[in-house]
Amino acid sequence: MKLNKIFISGLAMLSLTTSCSDYLETDPATNAAVPELVFGSEGETRTALYGVYAKICSDELFGNKLYNTFQLNSDVDFYANSNEAASGTQPRRFDVRSDAGDVEKLWNNLYAGIETANEFIYNLNKSSIYKEETKEEGIDNGDGTITTKNVPVVTNLTQMMGEAKVMRAMFYHELLSYFGDVPFTMSATYETDNFVPEVKARQEISDALIADLENAAEYMYSDKESAANAPERISKEAAYAMIARLALQAGGYSLNHDEGNTTNYYMKRPSDYQKYYQTARDYTKRIIDAGGHSLNNRFSQVFIDECNFIVNQGDDPIFEIPFAQTTNGYWGYAQGPTSDVNTGDETNYSNSDWGATNGGVRTSAFYRYSFDESDLRRDYVCGMWYYSNQGLPTLRFDYAMHNNKWSKLWGPKFGKSTTSATGINFPYIRYADVLLMFAEAENELNGPTADAQEALKQVRRRAFDSADRADMVDAYVAEAAASKETFLNAVLDERKWEFAGENMRWKDLVRNNKYAEKVFMTFMTYYAVAENQSGTSSYLDMVEEEDGLAYSSLFPSSVYYCYVQNYNVDGIQDKNCTYFPNTSLPMLYVYNPYKAASKDSKKPAAYFDADDNLYMLKVLSVKDITGSGATGTDWNTANIEWVNSDGSIKNQVLYSLYGYIRVDQRNNIVVVDNGAVNRFNVISTSAKANFSKLPPVRYMLPYPEEAIARSNGVYKNYYGY
Numbered sequence: 001m002k003l004n005k006i007f008i009s010g011l012a013m014l015s016l017t018t019s020c021s022d023y024l025e026t027d028p029a030t031n032a033a034v035p036e037l038v039f040g041s042e043g044e045t046r047t048a049l050y051g052v053y054a055k056i057c058s059d060e061l062f063g064n065k066l067y068n069t070f071q072l073n074s075d076v077d078f079y080a081n082s083n084e085a086a087s088g089t090q091p092r093r094f095d096v097r098s099d100a101g102d103v104e105k106l107w108n109n110l111y112a113g114i115e116t117a118n119e120f121i122y123n124l125n126k127s128s129i130y131k132e133e134t135k136e137e138g139i140d141n142g143d144g145t146i147t148t149k150n151v152p153v154v155t156n157l158t159q160m161m162g163e164a165k166v167m168r169a170m171f172y173h174e175l176l177s178y179f180g181d182v183p184f185t186m187s188a189t190y191e192t193d194n195f196v197p198e199v200k201a202r203q204e205i206s207d208a209l210i211a212d213l214e215n216a217a218e219y220m221y222s223d224k225e226s227a228a229n230a231p232e233r234i235s236k237e238a239a240y241a242m243i244a245r246l247a248l249q250a251g252g253y254s255l256n257h258d259e260g261n262t263t264n265y266y267m268k269r270p271s272d273y274q275k276y277y278q279t280a281r282d283y284t285k286r287i288i289d290a291g292g293h294s295l296n297n298r299f300s301q302v303f304i305d306e307c308n309f310i311v312n313q314g315d316d317p318i319f320e321i322p323f324a325q326t327t328n329g330y331w332g333y334a335q336g337p338t339s340d341v342n343t344g345d346e347t348n349y350s351n352s353d354w355g356a357t358n359g360g361v362r363t364s365a366f367y368r369y370s371f372d373e374s375d376l377r378r379d380y381v382c383g384m385w386y387y388s389n390q391g392l393p394t395l396r397f398d399y400a401m402h403n404n405k406w407s408k409l410w411g412p413k414f415g416k417s418t419t420s421a422t423g424i425n426f427p428y429i430r431y432a433d434v435l436l437m438f439a440e441a442e443n444e445l446n447g448p449t450a451d452a453q454e455a456l457k458q459v460r461r462r463a464f465d466s467a468d469r470a471d472m473v474d475a476y477v478a479e480a481a482a483s484k485e486t487f488l489n490a491v492l493d494e495r496k497w498e499f500a501g502e503n504m505r506w507k508d509l510v511r512n513n514k515y516a517e518k519v520f521m522t523f524m525t526y527y528a529v530a531e532n533q534s535g536t537s538s539y540l541d542m543v544e545e546e547d548g549l550a551y552s553s554l555f556p557s558s559v560y561y562c563y564v565q566n567y568n569v570d571g572i573q574d575k576n577c578t579y580f581p582n583t584s585l586p587m588l589y590v591y592n593p594y595k596a597a598s599k600d601s602k603k604p605a606a607y608f609d610a611d612d613n614l615y616m617l618k619v620l621s622v623k624d625i626t627g628s629g630a631t632g633t634d635w636n637t638a639n640i641e642w643v644n645s646d647g648s649i650k651n652q653v654l655y656s657l658y659g660y661i662r663v664d665q666r667n668n669i670v671v672v673d674n675g676a677v678n679r680f681n682v683i684s685t686s687a688k689a690n691f692s693k694l695p696p697v698r699y700m701l702p703y704p705e706e707a708i709a710r711s712n713g714v715y716k717n718y719y720g721y
Contacts, residue, residue, distance in 0.1 A: 038123070039123045039124055039126070039127040039129070039130075040127070040128070040129065041129070042129070042156055042157060045124060045127070045129075045157065045160060046156075046160065048120055048123075048124075049120060049160045049163060049164060051116055051120070052113070052116050052117050052120055052163075052164050052167050053163075053167070053322070055109075055112065055113035055116050055117075055167070055171075056113065056167055056170060056171075056321055057321060057322070057323055057324075057328050057329065058109055058113075058328075059328060059329075059330060059420075060105050060106065060109040061106075061109050061110065061113065061171075061174075062170075062321050062426065062428065063321075063323065063328050063329045063330060063331075064329075064330035064334065064420075065102065065105070065106060066106075066174060066503055067330075067331075067334070067361065067426075067501065067502070067503045068330065068334050068360070068361055069091060069092070069102050070091050070092075070102075070106060070178065070503070071092065071361065071501070071503045071506075072091060072092055072094070072506040072699055073092050073093055073094075073506075073519070073522070073656060073657055074364075074505045074506045074509060074515070074518055074519065074522065075364055075366070075367070075370075075496070075505070075518045075519075075521065075522045076363055076364060076367050076496055076499075076500050076505040077361075077362075077363060077364075077403075077500065077501060077503075077505055077506070078362060078363055078364040078365070078367075078399070078400045078522070078656070079092045079093070079360070079361075079362065079400065079656070080398070080399035080400050080652040080656050081093050081651075081652065081655055081656045081658065082650070082651035082652050082655060083651070083655055083658070084651055084654070084655050086658070086659075088100055089101070089102065090658070090659075091103070091701060093655070093656055093657055093658045093659055093660075094657070094658070094659025094660045094672075094697060094698055094699060095658045095659040096659075096701060096702070097702065097721075098702035098703060098704060098705045098708070098717055098721055099704075099705045100704075103701050103702065103704055104704035104705075104706055104707075106174075106178070106701075107175075107179075107703070107704050107707055108704075110171045110172075110174055110175050111171075111175075111183075113167070113168075113170075113171040114168055114171045114172065114185075115188065115189060117164050117165070117167050117168035117171070118168065118185070118186060118187060118188040118189075118191075119188040119190075120164045121161065121164050121165065121168070121186075121188075122187065122188040122191050123188075124157065124160070124161055124164075125161075129157065130157050130158075130161070132152065132153075132158055132219055133152075133153045134150040134151060134152055134153060135150065135151060135153050136148050136149070136150055136151075137149060137150075137151045151218075152218040152219045153219075154219055154220060154221055155219075156227070158216075158219035158220065159219070159220050159221050159227070159228070161216060161219065162213075162216040162217060162219055162220035162234070162236070162239055163220075163233065163234040165212055165213055165216045165239075166213065166216075166234045166238060166239050166242050167234070168186075168209075169209045169212075169213055169242050169246060170242065170428075172184075172205060172209055173242075173245065173246060173249065176202050176205060176206070176249060177249070177507055178700060178701045179700060179701055179703065180202055180254060180255060180256070180700050180718075181199055181200065181201050181202050181205075182199060182200070182202075182205070183196070183197040183198065183199050183200075183715065184197055184198070184199070184200035184204070184205045184208070185197040186208065186212070195710075196710075196711045196712075196714050196715075199714075199715060202250065202254065203250055203270055206246050206247070206249065206250035206276075207250075209246055210243055210246050210247060210250075210279065213239050213242060213243050213246075214243060216239060217236050217239035217240055217243070218236075220234075220235060220236040220239055221235060221236060222235060222236045222237065222290065222292065223235035223236065223237050223238070223292055223313070223314075223318065224290070224292045224314070230313060230318070230319070231311065231312075231313065231317040231318055231319050231320045231427070232311060232319075232320055232322040232425070233319075233322075234319050235318070235319070237287045237290065237292060237293070237318050238318050238319040238429050240283040240284070240286050240287050241283070241284070241287060241318055241319075241429045241433070241434050241437075242429070243279065243280075243283045244279070244280040244283045244284045244434070244437050244438075244441070245280075245429075245437070247276040247277070247279040247280040247283070247441075248276065248277070248280045248437060248440070248441065248511060249507070249511065250270070250273075250276045251269065251270065251273035251274070251275070251276025251277050251280070252269055252273070252276075252510070252511030252512060252513075253267045253268065253269045253510060253511060253512065253513040254267070254268070254269070254510060254511075255267060255510075255696060255698065255699065255700050255719065256268040257718045257719060261718070262716065262717065262718045262719075262720070262721075263674060263675060263718075263720050264674050264720075265674060265696060265698060265700075265718070265719045265720065266696060267513050267516075267696045269513075274444070274445060277441045277444045277445055278441070278445060280437055280438075280440075280441040281438060281441035281442050281445055284434050284435075284437045284438035284441065285438060285451075287318075287431075287434050288434065288435070288438060288455070292314055293314055293315065293316070293318060293431040293434075294314065294315060294431070295315070295316055295431060295432060295458060295459065295461070295462040296315055297312065297315050297316065298376065298462065299376060299377050299380065299462055299463060300376070300377075300380040300579065300581070302315070302316045302317065302427065302430075303405045303406050303410075304410050304411075304581050306320065306331070306406065306424050306425045306426075306427065307332055307406055307407060307408070307410035307411035307424050307581075308410070308411045308412065309325065309411070309412075309423070309424075309425075311425070315431070316427065316430045316431045316432055317425075317427040317429075317430055317431075318427075318429040318430060318431055318434065319427070319428050319429040320425035320426060320427050320428065321425060321426045321428050322425055323422070323423045323424060323425060323426070324423045325421075325422070325423030326414070326418060326421050326422070326423060327421055327423060328421055328423070329421065329422055329423055329424060329425075329426070330358075330420050330421075330422065331406045331422055331424040331425070331426050332357070332406040332407050332408045332410070332411070332422040332424040333357050333358055333408060333419065333420045333421075333422050334357075334358050334359070334360055334361045334420075335359070335361045335402075335403050335404070335405055335406040335407060335501055336357055336359055336383065336402060336403070336404050336405075336406055336407025336408065336409060336410070337357065337359050337383050337385060337386040337387060337396070337402045337404065337407060337409065338357060338358060338359030338360075338386035338387070338396075338402070339351045339354060339355075339356060339357040339359070339386065339387040339408070339409060340356060340386075340387065340388055340389035341354075341355055341356040341389055341416060342389040343416055343417050345389070347390075347627075348416065349389070349390045349391030349626065350387075350391035350584065350585050350586060350625065351387040351391040351409070351585060352391065352416045353413035353414075353415065353416060354408050354409050354413055354414050354418075355408060355414045355415055355416055355417065355418030355419060356418075356419050357407060357408050357409065358420070359383075359386055359402055361403055361501055362400035362401055362402055362403055363381070363382065363400060363401050363402075363403050363500050363501070364400060364401070364522060365397075365398070365399055365400055365401060365526075366522075366525050366526075366529075366547075366551075366555075367382065367401065367500065368382040368401060368593075368594065369547075369549050369551075369554060369555075369594065370493075370496065370497070370547075370549075371497060372472060373594070374464060374465070374468045374472060375463050375464065375472075375497065376462075376463055376464065376465070376579075377463050377497055377498070378497075379579050380404060380405075380579050381403060381404055381405060381500055382401050382402075382403075382404070383396065383401055383402025383403065383404035384396060384397070384401065384402070384588065384590055384593055385402075385587075385588045385590075386402060387409075387585070388626075390625070390626040390627075390628075391585070391586070391625060391626060392563075392586075392622060392625050392626055393563060393585070393586055393587055393588045393625075395559060395561055395588060395590070395636075395638045397556075397559050397638055397640050398640065398652075399526075399642070399652045399653070399656070403500055403501040404581075405500070405501055406424055406501075407581075407582075408422055408424075409581075409582045409585065410581040410582060411424070427502075432459050432462075432498050433495075433498075433499070433504075435455040435456070435458050435459055436455065436456070436459060436491055436494055436495050436498070438451075438452070438455045439452045439453075439455040439456045439487075439491050440488065440491050440492075442455070443484055443487050443488055443491065444484070444488075447484050447487075448480070448481035448483075448484065448487035452481075452487065453477050453478075453481050453487075456477050456480070456487075456490065456491060456494060457473050457474070457477050459494055459498065460472065460473045460476065460477065460494065461473055463497070476490075477490070488512065492508055492509075492512065492514070495508050496508075506699065510697075510699060515696075515697050515699065516660075516691070516694040516695065516696055516697050517687075517690075517691045517694060519657055519660055519661065519697055520661060520671075520690065520691070520694055521543070521546060521547070521687060522657065523657050523661045523662075524539055524542070524543055524682070524687070525543050525547070525551070526642075526653045526656075527539065527649065527653060527654075527663075527669075528540040528542070528543045528551070529543075529551050529555055529642070530642035530643055530649045530650070530653045531649065532551075532552060533557055533640075533641070533642055533643050534643040534647045534649070535647075538684050539682060539684050540552060541684070542682075542683075542684050542685065542686065542687050543687070545686075545687070546687035546688070552596075553595070553596055554594065554595050554596060555596065555640075556592050556595065556596045556597065556640065557596065557639060557640055557641075558637055558638070558639050558640070559590060559591075559592060559593070559637070559638045559639075559640065560590075560591040560592060560597070560635050560636070560637055561588045561589060561590045561591060561635070561636050561638070562588070562589050562591075562619050562620075562633065562634075562635055562636060563586055563587075563588060563589075563619065563620040563621065563622070563624070563625060563633075563636075564586065564587050564588070564589045564617045564618065564619055564620060565586060565587075565617055565618045565620060566580070566582070566583055566584060566585060566586060566587055567580065567587065567617065568583035586620055586624075586625050589617070589619075591635070619633040620633065621633050649663070659672055659698065660672055660697050660698070661680070664677070664679075669682055671694065671695060672695070672698065673695035674695065674720060675720035680693070698719055698720065700719055702717045702719070702721035703715050703716070703717050703721075
């Protein structure tokens with residue numbers, strides 16, 4: 001069952017914690033009585049903790065914006081934009097100013113979350129009922145001898161302290177990702193009266209957070225214990241995973257600047273980066289060795305269960321952010337297929353009872369081609385259609401594809417008038433992530449060892465049927481293990497296929513100093529395929545060689561499809577149809593989703609009978625579905641047009657990566673380098689020949705103007721902002 005009380009109780013608790021919307025306006029006097037009123041009993045302390053949970057559930061943070069507005073464009077997650085001029089409000093395309101409202105809200109809400117966590121930690125530490133103790137315990141050495149050591153005594157209160165510290169680390173992790181060096185404090189404002197915390201270096205912040213969690217984690221329940229209430233509450237294993245995530249971030253590359261120089265920026269990793277990889281390796285290994293998690297449920301089932309409010313312990317989710325149904329959380333509204341619902345129309349169409357969905361969080365149009373065709377994740381994640389306000393499935397083949405991991409449509413009927421608040425949980429920490437973090441860290445330190453290979457294999461085994469595993473798991477990993485470089489690339493590819501829509505891809509690429517080359521190749525793939533649609537492209541060969549994919553023969557300019565009844569009707573399971581979790585809605589059969597093809601081509605006999613009816617499925621007409629429109633069941637055709645009638649390429653191709661690479665008014669490809677917009681002469685013979693010439697992506701956000709003003713000039717912007 002879902003712990004909805006975490007959010008609902010937390011709403012009441014917010015009146016006892018930071019109530020202002022601006023971090024630098026916190027009033028220390030408002031919380032003076034909190035220790036006496038709240039922290040005198042375990043029950044009231046738990047209610048106070050729910051106030052911290054309520055902060056992570058905010059739609060301005062993990063409930064929506066961090067995985068929507070601030071999920072930056074890459075070769076996986078992609079948001080098309082047709083604006084040919086700077087807007088200053090679009091982080092996804094690296095086009096943002098310091099006065100952007102969403103940036104200010106992100107900053108304020110992250111710091112409000114930190115302040116709430118700091119208050120909880122401070123007050124619980126002062127409470128007369130809180131103590132951290134150890135006890136002597138005998139440890140069997142396995143050779144007949146016993147070693148006595150002091151071990152932490154875990155109580156409900158020490159568990160709650162650890163949860164608050166992990167959430168504080170979550171807030172800081174995002175600040176470090178988006179802003180780099182930031183104001184840092186682990187003290188409540190009313191404890192210090194310091195309204196302008198000093199900006200600290202990101203390594204110093206990471207060191208403090210890691211050390212804090214290393215102690216706190218030992219006073220927390222394992223998620224194998226019922227007292228942990230995992231995965232909807234934060235456990236010892238979640239704390240270990242958070243340590244590893246912070247450590248990999250600290251040891252990886254990030255955007256830096258010279259001291260005092262506000263205009264320049266470059267990618268750099270710390271000289272002692274290996275110590276951070278060692279920390280990540282050790283803490284992920286602890287989780288693996290504990291044996292409390294597996295990947296037994298199929299990939300799709302993890303997310304379908306979340307859409308149906310089913311909480312699974314011991315499988316992939318280690319910590320799910322617990323949203324409350326119809327109260328908060330955009331998961332399943334922003335993801336999945338768009339579903340238009342006209343609440344003013346009295347007719348209930350096939351999709352009406354679930355309520356409207358936005359479906360705006362999408363993947364690159366080319367992401368689906370990166371999967372092996374036998375990978376079970378591909379046809380689940382890559383959504384090919386959406387629903388009109390009359391329940392008609394409508395082809396989605398344009399600049400981006402739907403990400404079908406979560407959807408309101410996969411669960412119970414929410415109601416016709418419902419919109420964004422779904423209450424669907426988000427798996428913030430997954431065991432698949434732990435395995436791949438371990439593989440990455442182990443490889444960096446020791447090469448592709450047997451342990452590193454096994455961790456990668458575990459993730460891939462779930463992604464393939466047993467008949468395919470000899471080739472796609474064992475042989476694939478053995479080939480990848482030829483060197484550290486090839487194994488790292490395999491790990492990053494696996495993360496690419498696992499974590500679409502989970503705001504990880506751009507961070508993974510930044511950490512490994514590969515973001516510039518992937519953004520460059522994303523642009524060049526769109527540009528080359530669009531050019532080829534209008535005639536020919538001098539860049540297509542380069543793109544195809546780098547990706548190992550023949551887009552000229554794969555990417556269709558015309559797609560053929562027909563409407564069909566749901567494959568679950570009358571219990572029929574048609575293996576030839578795309579996997580689709582909703583068993584009630586009509587579907588599309590797409591003849592050529594992954595290839596260029598002619599409608600006149602001979603149709604596969606396994607799919608059709610002599611009368612062109614889908615094997616075992618009824619072909620529908622528009623009238624069958626909506627009650628109006630065409631009665632015929634002929635093939636429908638959709639043309640993918642990325643080129644205007646005059647032969648020019650459409651804006652969505654040219655400007656979706658505006659703040660890093662685009663085409664200027666003279667039709668030159670340009671890149672943004674330390675604020676300057678320079679023509680980039682693409683070497684068309686080799687993609688890699690361009691990589692060394694690329695400037696870094698300015699992915700970091702500016703400090704908000706209001707925060708700078710309230711600091712009286714103590715804070716200032718770098719990176720050309």
